[in-house]
Amino acid sequence: MEFKQEVIKALAAAIGSTLDEATIAKLVETPKDDKMGDYAFPTFALAKVFHQAPPLIAKDLAEKIDATPFEKVEVKGAYINFFLDKVSFANTVLTTIAQDPAHYGDQQIGTGNVPIDMSSPNIAKPMSMGHLRSTVIGNALANILTKTGYTPIKINHLGDWGTQFGKLIVAYRKWGSEADVKRDPIHYLVKYYVQFHEEAETQPELDEEARAVFKQLEDGDPEVHQLWSWFREESLKEFQRIYKELGIEFDSYKGEAFYNDKMDAVTDALEQKGLLKESQGAEIVDLSKYDLNPALIRKSDGATLYMTRDLAAAIYRHDQYHFVQSLYVVGNEQREHFQQLKAVLKEMGNDWADNIHHIPFGLITANGKKLSTRKGNIILLEKVLKDAVALAKQQIAEKHPDLANADQVAHEVGVGAVVFHDLKNERLDNFDFNLEEVVRFEGETGPYVQYTNARANSILKKTDQQPVAEVALTDAAAWPVLKALADYPDVIARALREYEPSVIAKYALRLAKAFNQYYANVKVLVDDAELPARLAMVKAVSTVLTDALHTLGVGAPAEM
Numbered sequence: 247m248e249f250k251q252e253v254i255k256a257l258a259a260a261i262g263s264t265l266d267e268a269t270i271a272k273l274v275e276t277p278k279d280d281k282m283g284d285y286a287f288p289t290f291a292l293a294k295v296f297h298q299a300p301p302l303i304a305k306d307l308a309e310k311i312d313a314t315p316f317e318k319v320e321v322k323g324a325y326i327n328f329f330l331d332k333v334s335f336a337n338t339v340l341t342t343i344a345q346d347p348a349h350y351g352d353q354q355i356g357t358g359n360v361p362i363d364m365s366s367p368n369i370a371k372p373m374s375m376g377h378l379r380s381t382v383i384g385n386a387l388a389n390i391l392t393k394t395g396y397t398p399i400k401i402n403h404l405g406d407w408g409t410q411f412g413k414l415i416v417a418y419r420k421w422g423s424e425a426d427v428k429r430d431p432i433h434y435l436v437k438y439y440v441q442f443h444e445e446a447e448t449q450p451e452l453d454e455e456a457r458a459v460f461k462q463l464e465d466g467d468p469e470v471h472q473l474w475s476w477f478r479e480e481s482l483k484e485f486q487r488i489y490k491e492l493g494i495e496f497d498s499y500k501g502e503a504f505y506n507d508k509m510d511a512v513t514d515a516l517e518q519k520g521l522l523k524e525s526q527g528a529e530i531v532d533l534s535k536y537d538l539n540p541a542l543i544r545k546s547d548g549a550t551l552y553m554t555r556d557l558a559a560a561i562y563r564h565d566q567y568h569f570v571q572s573l574y575v576v577g578n579e580q581r582e583h584f585q586q587l588k589a590v591l592k593e594m595g596n597d598w599a600d601n602i603h604h605i606p607f608g609l610i611t612a613n614g615k616k617l618s619t620r621k622g623n624i625i626l627l628e629k630v631l632k633d634a635v636a637l638a639k640q641q642i643a644e645k646h647p648d649l650a651n652a653d654q655v656a657h658e659v660g661v662g663a664v665v666f667h668d669l670k671n672e673r674l675d676n677f678d679f680n681l682e683e684v685v686r687f688e689g690e691t692g693p694y695v696q697y698t699n700a701r702a703n704s705i706l707k708k709t710d711q712q713p714v715a716e717v718a719l720t721d722a723a724a725w726p727v728l729k730a731l732a733d734y735p736d737v738i739a740r741a742l743r744e745y746e747p748s749v750i751a752k753y754a755l756r757l758a759k760a761f762n763q764y765y766a767n768v769k770v771l772v773d774d775a776e777l778p779a780r781l782a783m784v785k786a787v788s789t790v791l792t793d794a795l796h797t798l799g800v801g802a803p804a805e806m
């Protein structure tokens with residue numbers, strides 16, 4: 247909002263030509279403690295220019311500043327502290343939100359297509375907590391991009407190709423049952439896969455067999471291809487059930503297999519540019535000048551690799567979408583892969599590779615242990631969501647036994663809790679998953695934010711009075727809430743800049759806390775002159791909490 251701009255203008259007028267507005271803007275701080283003002287300007291940067299001690303500069307400058315738009319302007323040591331006029335601040339914030347509630351926080355930061363490679367689970371394996379992270383972070387980033395003017399394109403780069411299909415098909419032929427796969431596809435496919443790894447420990451020839459079958463798949467053997475395509479279809483059905491639970495849709499499901507016929511073009515181009523080198527029977531691109539390990543392009547048996555597919559996919563997306571940025575929401579353990587991807591694209595002469603960004607994230611552990619499909623240590627996402635909804639249902643039944651659409655609300659709360667918990671952690675942080683902690687109604691949880699929003703809604707329903715944003719709100723207790731409300735557009739901009747949905751989740755918790763504190767100390771529904779203004783603030787809180795939750799991909803039930 248324009249408050250900071252007012253401070254900058256006042257300073258610029260007093261300082262004169264020594265510092266321009268952009269430089270001043272960078273220097274202006276937001277003090278941690280309200281007593282130091284709403285904005286503060288440190289004068290240290292001016293000491294060299296004015297050849298004076300900073301406290302003296304502060305004093306001189308403060309005398310020149312036109313203080314009329316502010317409540318007061320104070321000098322504290324080397325700082326000039328600006329206190330905003332609270333009544334006009336309240337008025338600006340509340341009328342801005344009331345004018346266009348559906349778009350508060352939206353801003354035009356950029357335009358153009360932004361493909362987001364997200365979720366991208368592997369066929370015939372359960373969707374892991376890691377894929378959940380990619381899915382919900384990618385979805386939140388898509389919403390943030392939409393709010394800031396871009397056009398996100400959500401791409402599910404399914405892991406539907408690779409040597410693992412050789413293993414799976416060998417295992418299925420040895421130990422599988424068609425009826426079992428039809429009944430419970432991923433469960434049985436995983437079982438075969440785990441069994442393959444167990445048996446291969448004592449029978450290394452199984453690995454050889456699997457490699458041969460994968461080669462048959464790459465060569466288009468109809469029987470092998472048929473099995474692959476069936477596994478893919480059944481797995482996808484299961485994934486889509488989870489996406490439906492999460493309320494997330496994709497613009498494209500073009501996975502690794504889609505690039506099968508686009509790989510030769512990549513290897514040809516690399517060859518023509520003289521970038522392909524032999525190394526131990528495989529073909530690589532040397533990246534030592536980037537301080538990276540070589541990128542593996544083709545294996546000795548001619549089989550192409552994950553990297554080659556990603557090269558083809560990156561080029562395809564560039565041709566198809568003319569992207570302004572291309573994002574990959576993929577675990578931190580693949581950091582080097584994406585560095586290599588960008589480096590090879592650059593070597594090929596594609597300057598647009600600079601617009602590719604890997605958005606890495608940390609690991610989820612369960613009881614302190616790393617999750618691994620191969621070792622059978624997996625949390626099944628569908629079960630997590632189901633358990634979360636059941637837990638939410640229990641708590642709603644205690645708090646609100648006569649709630650009309652309790653099932654729908656329990657779904658939004660349970661699923662929302664899991665999503666919120668994931669997003670409130672900084673992307674790169676590792677965290678341990680504990681269901682009870684995730685679905686609590688108190689503390690730093692999604693249900694806490696949802697509950698606060700529902701409470702704000704219920705206040706509005708208890709009165710016939712209408713919110714009026716233009717009525718003066720002078721109550722000092724409202725101040726922290728108003729300040730938090732005013733921050734929302736900056737919060738969105740920062741979440742975009744850092745590709746960090748946790749910025750929004752943390753903000754939602756802060757706003758909810760501020761509002762609950764206000765509500766504990768102030769009687770909102772007292773019939774006095776400021777009632778319409780208080781209602782406007784309650785409404786604004788609900789507007790912003792709802793928008794923040796929706797941007798994160800979490801539901802915001804009106805009642806709970």
Ligand SMILES: NC(=[NH2+])NCCC[C@H](N)C(=O)O
Nearest residue numbers: 363366367368403405556576
């Ligand atoms: N374009 C990509 N490489 N996207 C990420 C794919 C993730 C891969 N399927 C995995 O589960 O690890």
